[in-house]
Amino acid sequence: MLSVDVWRGTREGRFQAFQVPRRENQTVLDVVTEIQREQDPTLAYRFACRVGMCGSCAMVVNGRPRWTCRTRVSEVAHDGHLRLEPLRNFTVVKDLAVEMTQFFDKWHAARGYFEPGPQPATNFATVPPATAERQAADAGIECIGCGVCYSACDVVAWDENYLGPAALNRAWTLVNDVRDQENDARLKAVSGESGCVACHTHMSCTKFCPKAIAPTYAIAGLKRAVLRRALRGRA
Amino acid sequence: MTAALFVAQRLSAVVLALAVAVHLGTILYAVRGGLTAGDILGRTHGNIWLAGFYAAFVIAVAVHAPIGLRNIVREWTAWRGTTLDAVMGLFALVLLALGLRAVIAVFVA
Numbered sequence: 001m002l003s004v005d006v007w008r009g010t011r012e013g014r015f016q017a018f019q020v021p022r023r024e025n026q027t028v029l030d031v032v033t034e035i036q037r038e039q040d041p042t043l044a045y046r047f048a049c050r051v052g053m054c055g056s057c058a059m060v061v062n063g064r065p066r067w068t069c070r071t072r073v074s075e076v077a078h079d080g081h082l083r084l085e086p087l088r089n090f091t092v093v094k095d096l097a098v099e100m101t102q103f104f105d106k107w108h109a110a111r112g113y114f115e116p117g118p119q120p121a122t123n124f125a126t127v128p129p130a131t132a133e134r135q136a137a138d139a140g141i142e143c144i145g146c147g148v149c150y151s152a153c154d155v156v157a158w159d160e161n162y163l164g165p166a167a168l169n170r171a172w173t174l175v176n177d178v179r180d181q182e183n184d185a186r187l188k189a190v191s192g193e194s195g196c197v198a199c200h201t202h203m204s205c206t207k208f209c210p211k212a213i214a215p216t217y218a219i220a221g222l223k224r225a226v227l228r229r230a231l232r233g234r235a
Numbered sequence: 236m237t238a239a240l241f242v243a244q245r246l247s248a249v250v251l252a253l254a255v256a257v258h259l260g261t262i263l264y265a266v267r268g269g270l271t272a273g274d275i276l277g278r279t280h281g282n283i284w285l286a287g288f289y290a291a292f293v294i295a296v297a298v299h300a301p302i303g304l305r306n307i308v309r310e311w312t313a314w315r316g317t318t319l320d321a322v323m324g325l326f327a328l329v330l331l332a333l334g335l336r337a338v339i340a341v342f343v344a
Contacts, residue, residue: 158310191238193309227245230238 002077004031006043007085010092015083016040022080028068029057031082032096045096052210055146059096060085065151067210087151103147106163111189112170117181125179137176140169140218142211149205149215161194165205165215168196172218175225187222187229196222244302250295258292276344286342293334301327 002022005015018035029047036043047057052070059068062076062083073082090098107113127134149165156162163171171190174180190196196219205215265275279285301323308314308323 197241226238227242230242
């Protein structure tokens with residue numbers, strides 16, 4: 001049997017203990033689902049795809065943020081114990097479900113959306129895969145928006161306005177999108193008090209990203225771009 | 236930290252990296268056989284290059300330290316806004332005044 005402590009409540013709450021049978025190839029999400037379906041239907045959590053694509057099921061597992069659908073119990077519960085908490089740096093809706101609005105609002109604040117400009121190109125752009133910009137964009141484009149990096153980030157914990165690794169990573173992919181027409185505005189958006197320059201390069205985001213993306217390098221790239229922009233007198 | 240402060244902090248850090256290395260290297264080289272304060276002042280007195288170097292060092296410190304301290308205060312406390320910026324500006328002026336005073340004192344000693 002697996003002993004599982006699950007956070008119950010919102011900001012205030014307590015851990016509730018459950019016993020769950022060990023099964024072959026069992027994931028942490030399987031454990032949560034088994035608890036919710038077999039033992040306590042009032043347990044709130046979130047998931048959708050179960051295959052590491054949607055970014056819905058992230059939680060803090062034994063103290064570390066993880067995507068639970070792709071985390072096997074055998075990887076993390078070496079002593080037969082799991083401690084499950086909601087992601088840090090988010091408002092807890094209930095139990096293991098968190099409010100993602102602020103997280104995605106920050107993507108918008110970082111202008112983390114494609115800007116074709118007032119006169120979009122009428123034909124497909126050719127972007128050779130070997131170019132430096134394309135490779136920099138490719139390195140961060142697979143983000144699934146799970147919030148693991150945001151949960152792991154110390155700077156977010158210090159400054160609730162900090163845009164966070166995911167939003168800044170998205171901004172960096174767009175800075176390197178040769179089709180985008182609003183990079184000056186984007187660099188201005190990410191260069192404020194709570195933008196990329198606030199990053200301390202602790203690299204927790206890079207350490208815990210389940211997609212092996214390195215937001216730290218994206219943020220470093222933004223810092224260089226912001227520096228160049230400021231040296232051109234556009235602070 | 237705004238982009239302007241970020242640039243100021245990074246550029247002053249470049250100056251400091253060189254200045255600290257030269258400063259420490261000079262100390263290690265100069266004191267090999269033992270050195271008194273009198274000996275030091277005897278060599279540094281009236282040296283415009285040394286005074287210029289340490290003036291640049293002091294200016295870099297006066298730019299760099301208040302920006303870093305401002306960041307720390309903003310991260311660890313709720314203090315924000317113009318009072319914080321004013322106090323950090325004052326801190327920069329104090330560092331600048333004390334540092335340049337020492338540079339001038341050594342130059343004219």
